[in-house]
Amino acid sequence: MAPPDFDEAFRERLHELFVWRRDVHHFRSETVPDEVIERLVRIASLAPSVGFSQPWRFVRVDDPARRKSVIDSFERANADALSAYDGTDAQKYAGLKLAGLREAPVHLAVYCDQETPSGKGLGRRTMPETLAYSAANAVLAFWLAARAENIGVGLVSILEPALVTQALDVPPAWQLITYLCVGYPQEVNDQPDLLRAGWESRDPRATTIIRR
Amino acid sequence: MAPPDFDEAFRERLHELFVWRRDVHHFRSETVPDEVIERLVRIASLAPSVGFSQPWRFVRVDDPARRKSVIDSFERANADALSAYDGTDAQKYAGLKLAGLREAPVHLAVYCDQETPSGKGLGRRTMPETLAYSAANAVLAFWLAARAENIGVGLVSILEPALVTQALDVPPAWQLITYLCVGYPQEVNDQPDLLRAGWESRDPRATTIIRR
Numbered sequence: 009m010a011p012p013d014f015d016e017a018f019r020e021r022l023h024e025l026f027v028w029r030r031d032v033h034h035f036r037s038e039t040v041p042d043e044v045i046e047r048l049v050r051i052a053s054l055a056p057s058v059g060f061s062q063p064w065r066f067v068r069v070d071d072p073a074r075r076k077s078v079i080d081s082f083e084r085a086n087a088d089a090l091s092a093y094d095g096t097d098a099q100k101y102a103g104l105k106l107a108g109l110r111e112a113p114v115h116l117a118v119y120c121d122q123e124t125p126s127g128k129g130l131g132r133r134t135m136p137e138t139l140a141y142s143a144a145n146a147v148l149a150f151w152l153a154a155r156a157e158n159i160g161v162g163l164v165s166i167l168e169p170a171l172v173t174q175a176l177d178v179p180p181a182w183q184l185i186t187y188l189c190v191g192y193p194q195e196v197n198d199q200p201d202l203l204r205a206g207w208e209s210r211d212p213r214a215t216t217i218i219r220r
Numbered sequence: 221m222a223p224p225d226f227d228e229a230f231r232e233r234l235h236e237l238f239v240w241r242r243d244v245h246h247f248r249s250e251t252v253p254d255e256v257i258e259r260l261v262r263i264a265s266l267a268p269s270v271g272f273s274q275p276w277r278f279v280r281v282d283d284p285a286r287r288k289s290v291i292d293s294f295e296r297a298n299a300d301a302l303s304a305y306d307g308t309d310a311q312k313y314a315g316l317k318l319a320g321l322r323e324a325p326v327h328l329a330v331y332c333d334q335e336t337p338s339g340k341g342l343g344r345r346t347m348p349e350t351l352a353y354s355a356a357n358a359v360l361a362f363w364l365a366a367r368a369e370n371i372g373v374g375l376v377s378i379l380e381p382a383l384v385t386q387a388l389d390v391p392p393a394w395q396l397i398t399y400l401c402v403g404y405p406q407e408v409n410d411q412p413d414l415l416r417a418g419w420e421s422r423d424p425r426a427t428t429i430i431r432r
Contacts, residue, residue, distance in 0.1 A: 011240065012236040012237075014236075014237065014369070014370065018368060019365075019368050021226070021233075022237070022364070023365075024224040025226065026263055026266040026361060026365075027266060028223065028224055029268065031268060049427055050427050051235060051238055054239060055360070056360065056363070056375070058375075058377055059419075060419065061420075062423040062426035065428075065430065066429050066430065067429075068431055068432065070431065085345070088345070089345045092341075093340075106342075106343070121425070126420055126423045128419070130419065130420075131318070133297070133300070133304065134297050134380055134381065135398075137352065138377045140352075141352070141353065141359075141397065144356045144357060145356060149238060153231075156231050156234050163270075165270055165344060166343055167346060167347065169346065169347060176432050177432065178430070184347070185353065186347075196223045198223075200272050207271075207272065207340070207342065208272040208273075211273075211338045214274035214358075215261055215262050216278075217258065217278050217279075218277065218278065219279075219282065220279055220286055220389065
């Protein structure tokens with residue numbers, strides 16, 4: 009395979025991909041074909057991983073009872089989160105749509121297998137947390153590949169991880185990284201929802217290079 | 221700004237980007253212009269973050285004494301890691317080049333600000349670890365954008381994080397996510413080094429979709 013020669017036109021499109029990637033919580037009803045999800049998982053598995061450990065595990069959740077357990081967990085955790093805000097923040101929080109669990113045609117839980125022998129522990133002796141970061145990277149790879157197919161992805165982290173893991177009946181050594189809602193988005197946008205809703209603005213510290 | 225229409229040609233190039241992204245430890249000597257690093261950090265800051273918290277902090281390390289502290293830390297941690305392997309694994313490990321800290325023209329430590337007020341805690345009450353995952357996502361965004369400019373990035377996690385943080389004199393609430401070596405690569409490849417070196421093979425569990 010000849011090495012690719014990435015040009016300025018590609019870099020501009022890649023920049024657009026980053027700009028127009030969104031955390032999607034409003035989905036259209038039509039489903040995403042199975043083979044598309046399978047392709048996105050294969051692309052996700054090209055993500056970097058510490059010591060080539062490839063610790064991500066994708067769990068597709070279709071069973072209505074299991075989905076209900078996840079939705080119930082979100083609703084409890086979300087109500088609890090709301091109760092921690094006061095005044096304007098509480099009003100704003102109550103108006104945010106933070107998950108599309110009921111509408112999304114595809115549910116994918118992403119786990120990190122903390123006991124995988126793959127990679128033989130290389131690179132994570134002093135920083136074992138890099139194993140979970142590797143699984144988080146597979147999530148972003150999935151997300152970018154999905155956006156390039158005009159498929160929306162929404163991450164749900166307002167969940168009780170132990171209860172979700174129990175509801176999905178996966179090994180206890182698997183650590184929940186996030187829960188993905190996947191489907192065709194109702195709209196596309198180049199600005200984060202939380203920015204448009206006035207919840208948070210761009211943080212200049214995120215683009216500041218500190219010199220040492 | 222009109223929404224982009226990502227087409228099959230772009231998706232093929234994006235797939236090549238994932239396939240040809242590598243963890244680079246062999247660098248050419250010429251440096252990367254400052255404005256390129258600044259652009260890559262701006263693109264990285266388009267990464268998704270929990271509650272729009274944008275917790276990543278980029279620390280560029282040029283001071284020779286600080287760099288030496290990092291290199292010393294790597295060498296200690298790497299020797300310690302080697303001593304944990306036996307037989308063939310020890311032989312193989314000893315032959316791997318796991319960091320290009322001496323050759324890389326640009327050193328960038330990436331931190332997660334665990335005390336950032338940005339995002340007001342949204343989305344991370346039950347899963348606070350998602351803040352670090354957000355910073356890890358900025359690393360992957362930086363990496364992909366760099367590869368699209370034919371710039372190599374190598375991650376170093378074989379480090380003593382507390383000592384590195386002390387050497388770089390950053391706030392104690394900042395958590396080291398990884399340490400990046402950045403520069404032009406000596407070669408490009410479509411297969412991971414650790415696969416080519418026979419350290420680890422592709423794990424079929426990484427591409428298996430489990431059904432629930």
